[in-house]
Amino acid sequence: GQQVMQIPQYQHVQEGEDFTTYCNSSTTLSNIQWYKQRPGGHPVFLIQLVKSGEVKKQKRLTFQFGEAKKNSSLHITATQTTDVGTYFCAGPFGSGGSNYKLTFGKGTLLTVNP
Amino acid sequence: EPEVTQTPSHQVTQMGQEVILRCVPISNHLYFYWYRQILGQKVEFLVSFYNNEISEKSEIFDDQFSVERPDGSNFTLKIRSTKLEDSAMYFCASSLRDSSSYEQYFGPGTRLTVT
Numbered sequence: 001g002q003q004v005m006q007i008p009q010y011q012h013v014q015e016g017e018d019f020t021t022y023c024n025s026s027t028t029l030s031n032i033q034w035y036k037q038r039p040g041g042h043p044v045f046l047i048q049l050v051k052s053g054e055v056k057k058q059k060r061l062t063f064q065f066g067e068a069k070k071n072s073s074l075h076i077t078a079t080q081t082t083d084v085g086t087y088f089c090a091g092p093f094g095s096g097g098s099n100y101k102l103t104f105g106k107g108t109l110l111t112v113n114p
Numbered sequence: 115e116p117e118v119t120q121t122p123s124h125q126v127t128q129m130g131q132e133v134i135l136r137c138v139p140i141s142n143h144l145y146f147y148w149y150r151q152i153l154g155q156k157v158e159f160l161v162s163f164y165n166n167e168i169s170e171k172s173e174i175f176d177d178q179f180s181v182e183r184p185d186g187s188n189f190t191l192k193i194r195s196t197k198l199e200d201s202a203m204y205f206c207a208s209s210l211r212d213s214s215s216y217e218q219y220f221g222p223g224t225r226l227t228v229t
Contacts, residue, residue: 033217042205043157045217088157092216101159101170102218
């Protein structure tokens with residue numbers, strides 16, 4: 001079945017350093033989504049990327065969707081302690097195109113040393 | 115801001131017992147989902163539900179699991195005879211799914227502990 005691979009599994013940075021997590025799919029995706037899960041919390045939607053080569057920014061976060069729509073990245077500039085959490089990419093799959101399930105990557109746990 | 119709610123926040127049950135996890139999706143959403151997350155692992159899809167029927171289910175969602183939307187607001191997950199390995203955080207999610215918006219909104223989760 002379709003898989004979403006995410007690396008690295010863990011990343012520890014000093015506050016102020018940059019952080020990047022990468023997501024690779026075995027097949028082309030119609031779109032890819034990114035979620036953040038704080039420790040003890042639930043996944044919270046961050047962004048959806050749809051177009052080939054798309055780049056979207058949210059303050060210090062930059063999201064990219066690859067030209068082949070099979071990979072994506074999330075980059076955080078100048079991390080802060082509030083960025084701590086697990087970042088998941090997720091790819092949607094449909095049955096007959098009428099509904100979706102999300103297949104999540106294993107996530108990257110980001111810890112930030114103040 | 116509208117949000118998905120789930121009850122209870124924590125459920126402890128004995129192996130073999132039935133449990134019902136409850137969710138209230140966002141009111142104008144049309145698609146409903148259950149996911150589970152074993153401690154420290156990734157979020158795993160269980161089932162999606164649309165128009166009062168299951169749309170997709172994973173291999174995890176065997177005959178011990180069932181879902182129901184008993185009224186216009188609640189969405190429930192029932193596990194008929196719990197096993198130790200059912201211990202996990204269970205998240206309900208809902209989505210609007212129009213032509214441009216597929217993001218899913220997750221509830222805070224129910225932590226199920228089977229002893």
